[in-house]
Amino acid sequence: MTETSTGTITAAPTEGEIHYPISIDNCGKGYTFTEIPKRVVVMNGGSVAEVSSLVALGVSDRIVANAQSYGASDVPGRAVAIDALPTGGIIPNSAQDIPREAILAQRPDFVISDYTGGFSADEGYATRKELAAAGANTYVPRGYCGATGSVVGTPSIEDSYALLRDLGAIFDVQGRADKLIADSESKIAATAAKVAGRPKKNVLLVFAGMDMGAGPDLPLIGATGIWNKIISTAGAVNPFERADGTAFVAISSEQLAVTPVDALVIVNYRIPDIDSVAKRLLAKFPQWEATKTGNYAVLSDSIYLGPSNDLAVDKIARLVHPEQF
Template sequence: MLIKRALLLTLAASTLAVTGCSTSVTETPDAKPSAATEGVTKYPVSLENCGKTYTFTEAPKRVVVMNGGSVGEVSSLIALGVADRVVANAQSYGASDVPDRAAAIEAIPTGKFTPNSLQDIPREAMLGQHPDLVISTGGGGFAADQGFATREELAAAGANTYVPRANCGVTGAVTGTPTIEDSYALLRDLGTIFDVPGRAERLVADSQRAIADTAGRVAGQPKKNVLLVFPGMGMGDSSDFSAIAAGGIWNDVIDKAGAVNPFNRADGTTFVTISKEQLAVTPIDGLVVVNYRSPDIDAVAERILAQFPQWTATKTNNYAVLADSIYLGPSNDVAVRHIAKLVHPEQFR
């Protein structure tokens, strides 16, 4: 479990890395639509991803999704209605903020591979899946020195590869400020690749409307301090405070909820360890704990609050449990609303 916990943070950091890479799409006219698609993407379509160009002659049919430390990519495929193309999925949290999504993820084939030490798909197992598209949370998913099939090897085997445009870097170092717009970019890219751009735009529009509604409710209200904690998930440190959210997409989520992360960092640091002494003197109005296969996440939240009776959050037992909606993916609007209701409940009565 320690390896898995460490992996989650490593890959979550990669999920949030903004490296300045971009994805552009060039369509060629006179393509024939495939069944079960919208017939809008004109194949062949060329997509530039992380400095390389990939050409799709049709919507992918044998997709492999890497990185157990993320669910943003597989959740996006589910939301777009194309998860039936996945032949091997390594992504799973065991929990979701969207009803039935965790069960939908569990129902996707896993490929029955033996994971490597990073709990991911090693080179030979990957090639044995005969994919036509491999999706990785970050550029490191194709690193040969980590035992993965490279993008070049996969191309030679007939597979295109894709990394969310914000995550092209191998190291996962954050060099920008990830926002909800990166989630929309992921949806739009996959919508183009799978010939469901209309579905992607509807998902984006629905999210934008939901977030605008929530932001409108809390507009003009005092910004409240929200502490976002990944309990017991620190690298080699199982304490409650070894992995506290610093720089990441969640800061955009928190901001749109009418709140602020008191430990927001703009220097490329994704997670920080905060001492109990510093936490004690930081006013906290609401606590958000991230559930990753916790046997009793509510007990964890209550344990954290009990250590800081001076917090407003403790005096009102004010906490929320979230799982996947704070990350890159199709459901950031869910997290925005949950956090807004946590710290501005009077605006939702």
């Protein structure tokens, strides 16, 4: 029996051995897998962490319908691999996710949502109870167990590893999961060691193409959770860090103007010319050190929950402490 950060999984320690059934606790509920899932449906929820993890683990051939697509990746070839996955011919709802009838029609044996609200009847989705009755187990990453449409979770880098551990056990590829985690931990530790003791630089984390009330001329800024851990590990600090769980904040031009910004990290979501977006934002605040030096970097999926956080740590560290590399 092995212990994970999301619950207890009963499984053989060696990858590829017959070790079913296994039991896993997820968001306070118990689920039993009698075999490796064969018909996997991945819901959207605005994430690619789950489908990226399945691709990284080499089990994406089990997917019959995938709704997750970010359009870009910090891992070469990953965005193309995700876009090539089957969608099940599903017509998504207004939230670009899979409605109840469509998901049940896929006859899934395993359904993954990136937040608890993905199984909410009030939002038009099949519930975990309904899916269980139809023969499907369900899963939500632990950092989002309490999340609904209006309440977001605050995942950590460890939650990225927990996701890999759980999926590794469920699909009997524990060895692959352990290697991905060990490689990531080793790379992050090496990067952190290089920037240890260096002055902390202010990094502004901007999400391009996401308005959410910020307005057309103001950036939406990341403020909590995994982003701050990645930034701090890279030897920097988020000047707009929030401890109350607020994921995004809209900051006025006046406040941005008086905030020291040493480097800009802009997150790309289907922006054709993301470099122009970054340069226009820098030009609005010529007093920033980042503007004077042209110091910015573009990230996509590695800044979020998922299997590639080490890439974001490395890129930000090189941005703010290039002398260490």
